[in-house]
Amino acid sequence: MTETVSGQSGQGSRKTRNGAPQVRRTGLKIDRVYSTAGVHPYDQVTWERRDVVQTNWKSGETIFEQKGVEFPDFWSLNASTIVTTKYFRGAVGSDSREASLKQLIDRVVLTYTKAGRDNGYFLTEEDAEVFEHELTWMLLNQVFAFNSPVWFNVGTSAPQQVSACFILSVDDSMDSILNWYKEEGFIFKGGSGAGLNLSRIRSSKELLNSGGTASGPVSFMRGADASAGTIKSGGATRRAAKMVVLDVDHPDIEEFIETKSREENKIRALRDAGFDMDLGGRDISSVQYQNANNSVRVTDEFMRAVEFGEQFGLTSRTTGEVIEYVDAKALFDKMAVAAWECADPGIQYDGVINDWHTTPESGRITASNPCSEYMHLDNSSCNLASLNLLKFVKDDGSFDVEKFTKAVEIVITAMDISICFADFPTEAITETTRAYRQLGIGYANLGALLMESGLGYDSEGGRALAASITSLMTGAAYRRSAELAGVVGPYDGFARNAEAHRRVMRKHAAANDTIRTMHPMDIAVQRAATQEWEASLKIGEKNGWRNAQASLLAPTGTIGFMMDCDTTGIEPDFSLVKFKKLVGGGSMQIVNQTIPRALRKLGYAEETVEAIVEFISEKGHVIDAPGLKPEHYEVFDCAMGQRAIAPMGHVRMMAATQPFLSGAISKTVNLPETATVENIADVYFQGWKLGLKALAVYRDNCKVGQPLSDAKATKTEVPTAATVEKVVEKVVEYRPTRKRLPKSRPSITTRFTVGGAKGYMTAGSYPDDGLGEVFIKLGKQGSTLAGMMDSFSVAISIALQYGVPLETYVEKFTNLRFEPAGLTDDPDVRMSSSIMDYVFRRLALDHLSFEERSALGIYSADERARELATGSYLPAEDDAEDVEEELETLAQSAPSEKAEKSEKAEASQPLTTGNATSQLPVVNVDGAATAKSAPTAVHSSAELFEAMQGRTSDAPMCFTCGTKMRPAGSCYVCEGCGSTSGCS
Template sequence: MTETVSGAGKKTAARNGSGDKRGAALKVRRVYTTEGKHPYDEVTWEHRDVVMTNWRDGTVNFEQRGVEFPASWSLNSTNIVTSKYFRGAVGSPQRETSLRQLIDRVVKTYVAAGVKHGYFATEADSVVFEHELTYMLLHQVFSFNSPVWFNVGTSSPQQVSACFILAVDDTMESILNWYREEGLIFKGGSGAGLNLSRIRSSKELLSSGGTASGPVSFMRGADASAGTIKSGGATRRAAKMVVLDVDHPDVEEFIETKAREEEKIRVLRDGGFDMDLGGKDIVSVQYQNANNSIRVSDEFMNAVESGGQFGLRARQTGEVIEKVDAKDLFRKLAKAAWECADPGIQYDGTINDWHTCPESGRITASNPCSEYMHLDNSSCNLASLNLMKFLREDGTFDAGTFAQAVEVVITAMDISICFADFPTEPIGDTTRKFRQLGIGYANLGALLMATGHAYDSEGGRSLAASITSLMNGVAYRRSAELAGMVGAYEGYARNADAHKRVIRKHAAANDSIRTLGVNDGAVHKVATRAWQEAIEIGARNGWRNAQASVLAPTGTIGLMMDCDTTGIEPDLALIKFKKLVGGGSMQIVNQTVPRALSALGYQDEQVEAIVEHIAEHGNVVDAPSLRPEHYEVFDCAMGERSIAPMGHVRMMAAVQPFISGAISKTVNMPENATIEDVEEIYFQGWKMGIKALAIYRDNCKVGQPLSAGKGANTGGEATSSAAPKVETVVEYRPVRKRLPKKRPSQTVSFTVGGAEGYLHAGSYPDDGLGEIFVKLGKQGSTLAGVMDAFSMSISVGLQYGIPLEFYISKFQNLRFEPAGMTDDPDVRIATSVLDYLFRRLALDYLPYEKRSQLGIFTADERTATVANEYGGGADVDIVGLQTSVDASPAKETKPSKQDVRVGSSTELLELHLGTTADAPLCMTCGTKMRPAGSCYLCEGCGSTSGCS
């Protein structure tokens, strides 16, 4: 797509950071576009109305009508881009109304800067570059990170970086400046991380004779500051990372910090307080705005392996002031992560072994999602390619086009540093001197499934490694070409030997890839050539960029590109929700599934039957015609067949040698995983050469899933060896017990997720529910008719003797819209209208003993139970508590603190469709978020809890 030519045709001589003139420029050839045709003229455009409501109360969060988008873009991506990235006040003439305006605002700024700084051989080349970049954005081939869309081409500072690393020293001035710098970064729509290990511990003395506060105490102030700032002008919450070295004397306090706070959240939420993300009461809990990570050294990990002692060192003198058992400390780290998913772990030895600029300083920290790792006071702008756009119809990966796309993206990313603004001068100075870039990709999980590869398989890892190696090899090759054109990065001369060494390490890792099929073999061949050229050209020119690639979570931009999977993550589940015109959504099978089945050789009628099975059951187990050996292709992060935790680790290890930075990746673990399992993952991550990882155990932040405590009777009756008696077989038939003409009844008005309705319940005079009628929706509507028919069938069943508790056990927790907050103090949140109705009926018509088995309690009962358990606090309103019941239903036992469960009305256990129990509600629209790397992503409005 692009090539370098001599500088004869260049209009402007550019200078690098050192002031040296270079004599080459880019000659750009067309790949996607056609001479004489603008990319906009080759797509079908349509106008749409974007109206986004809060599902909890029905209020309109955002509205803009008549926006213009390509017909190929989904409603979801339209909503995301319109609400998040269009600039100008809504309703004003300055407001952007078309995707064309958004893309032009960004692309034309990039091209103008490229011309100004001498990147293009001729004006015609700049036009071709503009068209190619426009086409790729228009067709969702790639996307820049969110700050680019927020800021570029506007009157705001041109902040293009999503990831920042700060530095803090052991002085009050530096600590207060840390608070200030984070605020500036959050305001620009980005996230920041830093290492607090320079701050003296609480076990060390001050020069005045007092004792130091320690880094954990200063984390409180930074957390409070972050909690008041929403990134990018209320587009998303602040994201930050706090790192502490494992040899810091306060390391144990740091490790347990969030686990202790999580216990508070659990008790307060069970007490009826609003502890959701953005809830009015969550501000009472500390340290919730940061991801925490422990930076472990090879020395420490060796001590863990050998069972030895490890020294904690004073910050100023470096002397050992305390020795601890390394295994015990590692166990505490794993236990805290098991309890609340924090802290993550970063492997200092591996990180700095792959450092291209060690002469300029060590790598001590990362950005909030752990993918960007480089010098303190630096930044990285990101862009991610949509891998599914390079999958041909015949199932092969188009390595050639992918390589050319990488060249264009890397060139654009480097140009952005020429005009970018930065929140602080130290960050701007370091970034301009080292020009760190972070190209990456999204949709790997979908690509592997579509090509018939299991995520946790040798073939899947080989293909992923080959693609990643190709991306990084081409990126460094283009970086070397740019160095010959506009100069190497300013810090290169000092770090040339180290940079060359790291490039050789990447190339050697590429040579060790063991290809297993046609796809990965073809990609690997192109990657090998790219690395050879990167080394050769770099030896002459150096490199333009100190680093080239990371693997980010691709949250909002993944939705912008209509990706099925984010970053390097596997598919979350085989079922997803699709937005419908006019509002609402429907549950569908992921569209990658039919393509995968075709790739595996199944016929159309077989594919149809398997898809129908998945739609009904949510998984592929026992699907008609599907061979068991193909089950693994459809394994997802969660669900009936979830990927083993070590499968996530193995995938990270496969691609890590081909990433300049690191990988934002969450290792998903089942609820029944043990602390030992976490220890094994953290230990193997070190052994496998991963730079950083985090784990997430289902439900680890909000207690355990609801489960009945009724035991089974294992006793048996005595048997006789005598001949069996002949028993008379009696056939029982149900008899309908009709209600009298005049019967007691009650009517309950309710609201679920903004939908209003009425429940009429009629009883027998001698007690016992006998009929229900539900009024929901307008008279004559489909919904009203369905509810009438449903009510009739339930009523007849009750009159034939079907126990009410049977219906409740079947219909509670059913999940569909409308869902969310209710106006009933006993049932605060419902996963559907039916979930609410049958919980309400349970509370009104079942005795306590039966309700306790179902985990359904009144607010007063929950209050009394928790007040009795925790002492005092009788005025709290508990949202849910499960009482353990032994084999005798009449005998109940008090729950221990470990037995406190999330119960009844707040049972947000959305495992069936691939969300997690404790994923937060979106601050913007109130819908449930889902994991995206180590952050959370709202598929309703695109908000993220982290970067990109």
């Protein structure tokens, strides 16, 4: 139990024996929950030494190596690799280099404990020691983790920046704008991200004092974008993270909305012209606005105008007068179109944000951090920490309410202590943060917890448990904050905001009473949450609160891997198959270990559990799994795959938890590529109706992808606000003519295997060149599959003879996904998402010119190898003839020769599959996978490949190790090395 205690004390009239006034002594009395008296937490685990080695994914050279690092034996290799490469301080190879998790935890915990002593947080020295041991035990056993800047900076000679989230401000003056550029740079350098609202800057439709026309905020975004693109966040390799917000009533709002969609169209055009436009590509710097997330801040007035089809006024920044009226629905639809095209802008709901604002007397909330979870005063910051929810599941499957509450107490105490010694990048941020002491406790592994508990993510039961846990967390955090106020005083700005703060606390408590509990687990959690809110209100009425903000839900990218979490933040499970890194390199595919626990929770017998797990291992999904009841399918729904959670399922989960958070939620609502503009508009509108504070969307393949997605160059018609009428003066009807093949014609027969399915393809050509027919044999003679393939072949052949270009079919059928799918025996096409995908990639390689294939992103193995070695797919001029002869020989080689070459390539051919870049592992009879040098896994499951090709088809490659990254909130994180695309 942790409590606030007053030691022996007296009032002002009490005197000590020597006549001096007796000082009233208060502090926290901290009892042990996790640690054991007389035993240091380090002595309660088994330690082992490991070698951490990372290689460059292109050249194979070693880019990081530290041998003999020390970690507990239960920490995964992924976790130890990420901590070693990201968080250990000191030059590698020097005596000052950290080499043990003990050193890292001590560096942080001892700094926090000393600051707690120095600032009067503990009642006695014994309480300080218990705090140190409890914090150490929790970090050591992956119960929670601080945000990355803490691990980067605390206890080092660098400025001790502990906050990950910053909000800046900019005014309508050149001095303020240039200062914005400078302040962002310092924040990025410290490993954090920043956001701000540009709405104070006058629009391009207004005049300057000198009489000229203003540039407008969008023009100044260019300079900030260029600055951010040159600064490595935290001195590392990831890009800077930033958010730009513009109010919906700003006269330049339409230009702002279309800013990134116009640039995305430019990226596509340059990509199609042959430029390297991938994230991190050498030509991507030629486009603008790529280093920021953009969001429109909408008001309730605007949303009601959208709802009822009314006009809405855009107002001058200098006079406040309406400059022009626009159709609110048309403007809202432009937001949806732009988000459909490129995922920007997101949306922030100003009414909800400021209705839950604890300090409105100190200023409105106008902006957020880059991922939209931290929302508070301008020129402020927030330090984050996240709890690992799976660590609070008891052996009987219930949620450990008592330990969870105590963990929140310890973490909130530590987070508040950090503000006492932390450094901040500007004087204004220092002043605001120390005056309001904003904290952001949150959690990770919600998706895994729900699955293990037998609850669907998109279900009433799942939302009830998530809401109850979030309410308990924030209630306990504010109760501890009120207790801290009794020890070291409320935050400086509390007095002027006391009534507003109490009002928001009452709103949280009232929302807790509306939770519809459904199961014993969430009933118990909600009951405890009710008690915490009652205690918070009672103690806060007396003491006030120490912190203006307490909680939010961050993406938990890198720290999620540090805690070995299966899922990040509030996200559902990504897929049912996980990757396990092996000692000595390589990795293997394993079924998510949450699944068997969930099946047992649902009452399945052990033999049925084993059968279902085996089925999932082979298929990657639960549909038609032996013995699994259809009503339990929803428990195993994931972000991607054959039973992907619907977009509104994500929105409803956010709505269930939002009333119990001081801040907001970092989460992107994923939509399939087939989603319409109307689907996105509905998500944005329902987000307002359901009381969210912010929302971002991502439609699959809406951005120019990485190498795996470049092959898909389909052009989708984009809705526009205006339609162009075409006047046809004369209608001329054209009919194609069929050009038949001669009786004798050259052909190529290819034997292939895709995902274990074997077949033959014969491609016949015209004597004067050009494909004219295709025959595919797959399945037994007379079977449905064989008949369908024969019919398909005839249809394609006739169309080719009528003049349909082969590249049209290649464009349409590559990346088509259905069974069978997976690894092939063709060294030029190592992985296919379907038979059609393989067939038309092979036809492209055999019958299209290099220029035609290059436009579609299809290259041979030799061309890809040459690009990795020289940076160009084309051979040197003096080698061109030799290479052409070699390619011609390969194309005409017998199927047996191709198979032999394929077998030789299996141990050496670099692959990029989903979010894994690796060499193909050799699978032994006992199931272990090995490879000469494989940083991550390659998997043969067709379903896993399909799932990974969903959201991750547009995920960036990791700048550090080349592995395909995976989503984490609004950003991406690398499972191989822990790098992120911009979130801390």
